[in-house]
Amino acid sequence: MSPKVSQEHKEQRRSNLLKAAREVFSEYGYENTTMKHVMERAGVSRGGLYQYFDNKDDLFEALIESEQVEVIEGSIQAMLNQQGSYWDVLLMSFLGDSKKATNDMDALAPSKLEFFITGRNDESKKEHARKRFSQAYQMTVNIIEEGVKAGEFTPRFDPEVMAKAIISHIDGMAMDHAILDSETIQLKEQTELLMGYLKWGLGVVE
Template sequence: MSPKVSQEHKEQRRSNLLQAARDVFIEHGYENTTMKHVMEKAGVSRGGLYQYFENKEDLFEALIEAEQVEVIEGSVQAMLKQQGSYWDVLLMSFLGESKKATNEMDALAPSKLEYFITGRNDERKKEHARKRFAQAYQMTVNIIEEGVKAGEFSPRFDPEVMAKAIISHIDGMAMDHAILDSETIQLKEQTELLIGYLKWGLGVVE
């Protein structure tokens, strides 16, 4: 009789597989990555991988979902305690902990672009894209609305419009960055422009 595997152990295995998959997708891109690449990177058998993920699509969706959940599951109030202001919470939501404009972009951005663009006629992928947008949009709206209540923001536009503008700008830069280099699209400078626009558009009280 084989020993029972604890839930904690299963979760750790799954986490290890996702980390290996992330490295592989970054190296090869979505289209060129195979489940065999992930097996070799993670050092597991075919059964060891397929026990957790049915196929490459299932694996990639789980990977990007896990990354988004890390940000979205944290409440705005919890993030406020950590960051100190709603402005910093907003910056952290799309710039990361540094909250600074740089020439660095999400390393998975090219793979995400491949996944969603090639799946534009695939209903499952379209639904996944809609879900991701809705989650990011609602979180951003919540941050802005809480900032307004706290007296930090006096927005010139509706929070809904500001949230969509942020997402569209970030997604657009990610698309350009996947095809071109940082210097060509001036990623840092465009991000600084976005920050300045947001500060003006939100009427940030300093």
């Protein structure tokens, strides 16, 4: 009789598989990554991987979902307590803890581009893309609206428009970064421009 595996142990195994998958997708890209690559990187058998994920699509969707949930599930109040201002919460939501413009881009960006562009006619992938956009959009709108209530923002545009502009700008840079070299797109400079535009558009009270 096989010993029972605790839920905590299962979650740790799944987390380890996602960590290995992130490394592999970042290294090879979505199209060139295989489930065998992930098995070898994680040091598990075929059964050990397929016990948790049905196929490569399922694995990649779980990976990007898990990374977005880390941000989405954090309450705005908790982020405010940590960051000190709604402006810093907003910057952290798309720049990470450093809240600084750099030439670094999410290593998964090329794989995400391949996944969603090649799957643009796949209803399941389209629905996943819509869900990701909706989550990011709603969180951004909520941050802006809370900043307005706190007297920190006096926006020149509707929060909904500002939120969509942020997401479109970030997604556009990610797409260019996946296709072009960093010197061509000047990621750091464009991000600094976005930050300046947001500060003006939101009417950030210093």
